[in-house]
Amino acid sequence: MLISDFHTTLVPLLSCVPKQQIFVFVDANTAEHCLPVVVEEYPVLQSAPVLVLPAGEENKSLHTAELAWSFLFEHHATRQAVVINIGGGMVTDLGGFVASTYMRGIRCINIPTTLLAMVDASSGGKTGLNCCGIKNGVGTFSQPMETLIYPAFLSTLSSQDLLSGLAEMIKHGLIRSEKHLRDLMALLPDLDLQYSSVIEDSIAIKKAIVDADFKENNIRRALNFGHTIGHAIEEAYAAEANAIAHGYCVMWGMVAELYLSVIKLGCPRSVLTDMSHLMIEYYGRPMCNCRQREQLITWMLHDKKNFVASNGSDSQPQISFTLLRDIGCPIVDQVVSKEELNEALEYLFSL
Ligand SMILES: NC(=O)c1ccc[n+]([C@@H]2O[C@H](COP(=O)([O-])OP(=O)(O)OC[C@H]3O[C@@H](n4cnc5c(N)ncnc54)[C@H](O)[C@@H]3O)[C@@H](O)[C@H]2O)c1
Ligand SMILES: [Zn+2]
Structure with a gap:
């Protein structure tokens, strides 16, 4: 409260x-x-x-x-x-x-x-x-x-830590409410949040999702949007003993996962373009370079949230994502092939 x-x-x-x-x-x-x-x-x-x-x-x-x-x-x-x-x-x-x-x-x-x-x-x-x-x-x-x-x-709080929190609020907007997303954009670049209702709105979005699925059997996985790739980037930073705020990795992960949303679910490309611009302007680009892609994919397979399935015909493990059909329309448990994942990482690292 x-x-x-x-x-x-x-x-x-x-x-x-x-x-x-x-x-x-x-x-x-x-x-x-x-x-x-x-x-x-x-x-x-x-x-x-x-x-x-x-x-x-x-x-x-x-x-x-x-x-x-x-x-x-x-x-x-x-x-x-x-x-x-x-x-x-x-x-x-x-x-x-x-x-x-x-x-x-x-x-x-x-x-x-x-x-x-x-x-x-x-x-x-x-x-x-x-x-x-x-x-x-x-x-x-x-x-x-x-x-x-x-x-x-x-x-x-440092501006980095404010931006880190903002990334999770942007996530709430992307998965649940275009209005929340617009309200957040209106607060950039000053991020004077103390007297705004956005904090309460963001908490209310998370609460509604958690109340519907406390143990994360289904819709709560929408809150993992951006985190499958984001956590892997966070691991890459940790492996090099580089400190990075969690929300930065979530922002980078969301951009790559929006790319997957566009190619797999037909999410409007304008959402990806807008978020890519916002990312570059406020969060910069992730330091990990493309050569670490294999390692990033290995970390994704280790992440407990990524339900790992094999597709029957061959036993290649696959990684499951929450993707967006549009703003406010998350679809959980989307299996992505290694090729598609490589393409998304390629997009992120080419920005
Ligand atoms: N349980 C969950 O559902 C959930 C969800 C999201 C993230 N997380 C976890 O949250 C952690 C990240 O949290 P965080 O970003 O708050 O990091 P943090 O707790 O490390 O805080 C970031 C920095 O800000 C400092 N700090 C805290 N409050 C301050 C203040 N008012 N003024 C000045 N400095 C202050 C801290 O000492 C620290 O140096 C990660 O471990 C992540 O996994 C958990
Ligand atoms: Zn998070």
Whole structure:
């Protein structure tokens, strides 16, 4: 829920929780920029044990989760405990996972502090960490008690992280609402989102899809649009120890997957052209070059989301995508051949 202060929302949420059973997870940046705001408005947290996680995607790991479980044991957290995750998707994914598994599950509250976490990562009930070289390889479906969105936190966010979140909002527009897409375009290039309704609109789009299919058996896969190729690009960056914000990879992945949508489902070419221009202007081009195409395809086959089928006559594994027939019309489980995939990557890298 969108909030304007923490006192009014946290008091009723935590009224039945013993004060010594409230724990806070932050990362180094949100400890500086966000935690003081929450503590000032809700002074009960002054005495709460705070775990400062190391910032960055590379720390969404089993090692960090173990640190967090140890912290809860050392502070005698019981099954009545509540963890408050204050941070971007790294903190809400990892904190949510730790809470959902500590003593078989304790409650948590998410306070997302990046745009991406506000519109995407902190809602929908997916928690997890990167494991065995696989992004989000281990995780749970577990809803937080509440997600509190405080848009003023966006004021200290870098422009890269704002654009990263915007990519997920663009995705929501592409799969569900042309109006949402138009509203977002109207906010570029300043991205002054704090006083706009786009954050609420984007959350509402995700919520409607998640409510229809919580465990991702069907239509929730629409939210994976751009992520099949996007995750592979993210792996390529990680393999070279290059930091890249998740949403950039999603933007690049969406352009390549729009190409597939055009050739396979007849999606209007103008959608691909518009998104390609937007990508070049705001996100630039992915650094991975065409020579890594084989590796990108291998990573796609490893991604747990890509239902891998063989087409009967030969046993070549195939990769399944969510593609678009048009804006607002996603079609899930579209099997793409290696040739088509190569063509889409060729298009992306030729831009
Ligand atoms: N669970 C889901 O459904 C879901 C959906 C989408 C993405 N994700 C995950 O979310 C993660 C990416 O999230 P992210 O983009 O928020 O990354 P992040 O949490 O790493 O945050 C990005 C950077 O911004 C800093 N930061 C956070 N809030 C700040 C603020 N208000 N001011 C200044 N700096 C701030 C962080 O310390 C970090 O350095 C990925 O791990 C991705 O897999 C999960
Ligand atoms: Zn994403």
